[in-house]
Amino acid sequence: MGASVTMLDEIEAAIPSLRRYAFALLRDRAAADDLVQDCLERALARHAGWRGEGSVRAWLYRILLNLYRDGLRRRPAGVHLSLVNSGVVAELARPGAQEGHMALAEVATAMAKLPDDQRQALLLVALEGMRLAEAAAVLGIAEGTLASRLGRARAALRAATGRDESRSERTAET
Amino acid sequence: MSERKPVAEAELLAWRHGALPARERETLAARIKTDPAATATLAEWDRQDASLTALYGPISAEPLPEVMRAQLQAASGKTNRSVAARWPALARLAAAIALVAIGAAGGWGAAQLRPAATAAPGAALAAIRAHQTFALEVAHPVEVAASDAEHLTRWLSNRLGHSIQAPDFATFGFALLGGRILPAETGTAAVFLYENDSGQRITLYASPGDGTDDAAFRFVEAGATQGFWWVDSGLRYALVGEVAREALRAIATAAWDQLI
Numbered sequence: 001m002g003a004s005v006t007m008l009d010e011i012e013a014a015i016p017s018l019r020r021y022a023f024a025l026l027r028d029r030a031a032a033d034d035l036v037q038d039c040l041e042r043a044l045a046r047h048a049g050w051r052g053e054g055s056v057r058a059w060l061y062r063i064l065l066n067l068y069r070d071g072l073r074r075r076p077a078g079v080h081l082s083l084v085n086s087g088v089v090a091e092l093a094r095p096g097a098q099e100g101h102m103a104l105a106e107v108a109t110a111m112a113k114l115p116d117d118q119r120q121a122l123l124l125v126a127l128e129g130m131r132l133a134e135a136a137a138v139l140g141i142a143e144g145t146l147a148s149r150l151g152r153a154r155a156a157l158r159a160a161t162g163r164d165e166s167r168s169e170r171t172a173e174t
Numbered sequence: 175m176s177e178r179k180p181v182a183e184a185e186l187l188a189w190r191h192g193a194l195p196a197r198e199r200e201t202l203a204a205r206i207k208t209d210p211a212a213t214a215t216l217a218e219w220d221r222q223d224a225s226l227t228a229l230y231g232p233i234s235a236e237p238l239p240e241v242m243r244a245q246l247q248a249a250s251g252k253t254n255r256s257v258a259a260r261w262p263a264l265a266r267l268a269a270a271i272a273l274v275a276i277g278a279a280g281g282w283g284a285a286q287l288r289p290a291a292t293a294a295p296g297a298a299l300a301a302i303r304a305h306q307t308f309a310l311e312v313a314h315p316v317e318v319a320a321s322d323a324e325h326l327t328r329w330l331s332n333r334l335g336h337s338i339q340a341p342d343f344a345t346f347g348f349a350l351l352g353g354r355i356l357p358a359e360t361g362t363a364a365v366f367l368y369e370n371d372s373g374q375r376i377t378l379y380a381s382p383g384d385g386t387d388d389a390a391f392r393f394v395e396a397g398a399t400q401g402f403w404w405v406d407s408g409l410r411y412a413l414v415g416e417v418a419r420e421a422l423r424a425i426a427t428a429a430w431d432q433l434i
Contacts, residue, residue: 008250015242016234024230033239040242042407042434044249063434066337073335107225125191126223127230132192140339141324147187157222 007047010056011040017057017128018064024123025068027112035071039064061128061138065120072116103161110160118153121146181205181212190219296359298394298403301379301412304356304365305399309375309415316352316367326353330364336409338380340366341432346425348376360384360410376415376422378429383408391426393419402426406433 018039022032042063111119117139124135136146181189181202188194189202206212308315318326320340331337333355340350348368356363363381389405394412401414402422411433413426 008246012238012246015238016236019236020230020234023233024226029233032233033241037241037245040245044245046431046434047249059434066434069331069337070335073332104225104229107222108229111226111229123226123230126219127226130191132188135191140327145324147184150187150191151183154219154222158218 007056008044011043011047011060014057014060015040018060021061021123021128022064022068024111024127025120027108035064035067038067042067055134058130058134058138061124062140065138068120106161107157110157113160114153114156118149118156121149122153122157125150181209183215186212186215186219190216295394295403297363297379297381297410298392298401298412298414299396300356300358300363300381301365301377301401301403301414302394302396302399304363304379305375305377305401305414308354308365308367309377315375317354319352320350322352323350330355330366333362334364334380334409335361335382336380338364338409338433341378341429343368343376343425343428346421346428347371348374348425351375358382374415374417376413376417376425379412379414380433381410383410391423391430404430406430409433 015036018036019032022035022039023029026032026035039060043060111122114122121135121139124130124138125132128135130138132143132146136143139146141149185202186206189199189206194202206216318329320326323340327339330353331339340353343349347370349370351367351369353364353366356365358381361382363379365380366378367375368378369375383405385408386405391402391404394401394403394414398416399414400416400419400422401412403410403412404426405411411429413422413429415422417425
């Protein structure tokens, strides 16, 4: 029983990050929270069967991503969530964004244009702070594949935000 | 002495997001310091990450929505009544493990099936048929080999219309050979084939459901082939093979655990 309680605590502790990740994927608060709720429902239904393989956190992200991808499959092709409707850009891209940040609107737009698998990968490491090994396990891909996805995603962001002046042969290698 | 070649992107990624041994970190740190392009790239990545955090981070500081609190609450209540030690959902039906024995010595005439038993054996029987067809196949047991894991996952998920990743049965000595798709009553089925060292094979079958409720493990057999089937989140699953029933049950349980 003690183990189960710990498991529940771990699940609870992960919820804020899951909400953040879901929001970054969907760019719609209500849809993001729906996704997290579905994820919780699934996780909580089987948490008692947890045998401690891998981290609880990685397991939760895998559940969330599965549900997210199922949602994408159901969405008719060609329909994309509108950035404009999300309000993210309007709210956060005011002039004078903090020093050191790029123009947030540009970043948001560039993120929206990334292929889905690159966005999923980049957000796991850049936003959720996962190590390569953990993120690769969450995505079910090899670390090398993950690295090349990250490389492409970061290069695309860099190009889109007008900071590719230093782009060298390095980015061309991928 | 040590030649300073430019730091490659893969190295930078490992530096930034990997878990390098201390030794390697030191060496790489020295090389990055003397490589302006690498330093600039890292600074750029820092800016990217800061932007992403600024865009999407604030939501994680908010209190949990009431609905999620309630979900957790309900789950902790269930945990305390540890009647259903595992799988609360399945335990409800655990008593109902049904033995659906089907006419023994082969032959798949519809007359031998017992539709009265329950709705699902359609998928369970399809799983057995798939197993009996492909487990014996030497030349082409699978369409996509396990070595191409990512393609396999993506392809089967797309065709099935549901994310599915082959569970890992290594603890039972079974390794994934690969997968294929098959037509099913309700759409397209995904089939995974596994093999152990002695050449025994088991098949995991998944097909879209018809919206009926989740169902617990049930036993099914046809001749020497037996298995367990269940329904979870709208998918009908079956795990079948010529393996002892208890071993199959353990593997099916692992499948259920992993098919999240």
